[in-house]
Amino acid sequence: MSQSAGKVASRDKVEVVPYDKQWPHLFKDEANRIQKALGECLKEIYHIGSTSIHNMPAKPVIDILLVLENADDIHFISEQLTRLNYDHLRRQIIPHVSFFTKRQGSVIRFHLHLHERGSPQIQRHVNFRDYVSQHPHVAHSYAQLKIQLASQFAEDIYSYVSGKDKLVQEIDAKAKLWEGRKRDYLPQNTGARAKDWTHEKLVKAMEANLNVHMTHFAQYLSQVELLRVPGFTLVNSTLADDTFNYALDADFSSANADEKISEVTDYFHQKNSPFSWWISPNDKPDDLSSHLENKGYENTENNCAMYFDLDAWDGDLLSMPELTIVRATEEKTLRDFARVLANDEAAFKTYFSWIASILTDDDPIEYYVGYVDGKPVVRGLSCYFAQVAGLHWLSTAPFARRKGYGRAMQEYRLKRAKDLGYHIAVLQASSEGYPLYRQLGYKEYGRFREYKLK
Known part of the structure; x- marks a missing residue:
């Protein structure tokens, strides 16, 4: 894990002294x-x-x-x-x-x-x-x-x-x-009732939840490089799939935007890694999209930020006896999670084998797989952070679509979040998933945009 991406040397003096009993x-x-x-x-x-x-x-x-x-x-x-x-x-x-x-x-x-x-x-x-x-x-x-x-x-x-x-x-x-690690940490704050949330707090919670989802395991995986510097965060898995390589959390001025964008672009080019750049509602500068487009990027995806009021939901689940949903906690079930839908099968298999090597029951992220007749047909992960439950990565296998499995997986995770005491669930909806989420009762509150080099 590195913390640098073309940053100039600091002039602060380094002083390391012997241990002091005081x-x-x-x-x-x-x-x-x-x-x-x-x-x-x-x-x-x-x-x-x-x-x-x-x-x-x-x-x-x-x-x-x-x-x-x-x-x-x-x-x-x-x-x-x-x-x-x-x-x-x-x-x-x-x-x-x-x-x-x-x-x-x-x-x-x-x-x-x-x-x-x-x-x-x-x-x-x-x-x-x-x-x-x-x-x-x-x-x-x-x-x-x-x-x-x-x-x-x-x-x-x-x-x-x-x-x-x-x-x-x-x-x-x-x-x-480590088996000897501390276990009795305080539980997460599950937040106030949904009716008391402001628009600003919802957006910030979504951004923080997504950040944890996209960076948490990179902190621990030796195969992945995580760079957090003032201005942006980069994750590079070195895999040949931009699902696992990205820039996020932009926070710099319009005046030096071109310089910062060049730093990010040069980093991934030097690593020979395909990547995407995700823009959240509060990323800076406000005209980041224009700067990216001027530097050769194009807008490839626009996801609708949505939230769900768990307090107003009765918790009833769609009955689907043939579908068995399990929490993926080891290599086999995580491999099945990857198999549901993969841009690059080898990259997905490799990445989730890495996750299996580091996943523990006290992580803020849970993976779920739905099976029909022993075959993985639907998946989804939940990230609990910033007083919300982030429901990410809902995917149904192409051969199993239009059978209600996506809705069943979504309701299963909503029920899990409600049982844990959360009042708000959030997600970023693709154009394909948007109709389902609207039908379930999700409401819009922003946009998350993906950019890639042309």
């Missing part, structure tokens, strides 16, 4: 200050990063993860943290409804990472910390790499950080599968 005490004192200020808005506080690992050399920064009850309280939280001399909150480079701020103390700097309860980033950070702490040989390798990189890139914090990415990804993957 770090845990500095964390506790700061955590107490923050807890008093935020009160019931704050559910948990974790010490993360290298200063949280005993005997680990580190930059003199106390990284603190704040687990929020509800990200909707962010304005109040920001005000309270400002009173504690923290900078104004800004969006995390990992854009999963998360925020970041920092302050310089008298002897050390504090970095705050804010996530709503249930965020998969909480598990990733804490599992990494605990795994390294419990595996001395891993801690030694990580420490040696940090010291080496700090010496090599003393004036370039960006290269120091990106130099750790491959080992961090390897450790993340091992920590994710």
Whole structure:
């Protein structure tokens, strides 16, 4: 996993110092200050990063993860943290409804990472910390790499950080599968009743949910390169199918749009990977489509953003005795998930074999396959994040269409989301799926657009 895509070197100085026994005490004192200020808005506080690992050399920064009850309280939280001399909150480079701020103390700097309860980033950070702490040989390798990189890139914090990415990804993957990992994380916030949601919140939730769906497993798969930098996110599986290679989450100015687009284009050309560029409603600049078209891209797909009010639905399911829907949790059922419909059979088979190697029961994504007479005929996945259930990848095998299997799979996942306590389900509807979703009662609220090079 890399964090760079043609980014120039940073001039920030890198300082890695020996472990200091005062770090845990500095964390506790700061955590107490923050807890008093935020009160019931704050559910948990974790010490993360290298200063949280005993005997680990580190930059003199106390990284603190704040687990929020509800990200909707962010304005109040920001005000309270400002009173504690923290900078104004800004969006995390990992854009999963998360925020970041920092302050310089008298002897050390504090970095705050804010996530709503249930965020998969909480598990990733804490599992990494605990795994390294419990595996001395891993801690030694990580420490040696940090010291080496700090010496090599003393004036370039960006290269120091990106130099750790491959080992961090390897450790993340091992920590994710580790039997000794923490299990009792707080569940996700399933949100307010549907009638209380604003249009703005719906759109942001859809974007965040889609981002988790498109990047979650890339964090752990050594075969996949995930690049998160200010301005965009790239995922490159190296497979010969643009289903698994894409740019998303554009956030740059119109003035430097051509430069950013060239960075993305050059990256995928250098990797020799076909790719698509997905534009969400809040992506910047507003005229990104025009810039893409001027750089040789064309609009290849327009999906309608839609939401479903689970509170207003009685939960009745279409009766279809011949269809058996199962949750895909291992290589065989995930292979069947891929077989339902594939642009490139080899690429789909390979990708879902990778998923099988890393999938656990605490992931925010669930895969489902529907069988008739032992044959996989329909599939769909559910992503639970940002207080909504995202229902993605509904597909029916060509030979099994117009028999109600797509509707049955959709209702099955809606019922699952309702049973989990969610009030809103969201999706991006293709032109083929749009009539079904309208019939089920989904409502429109935006557009997601795909662009590819001509």
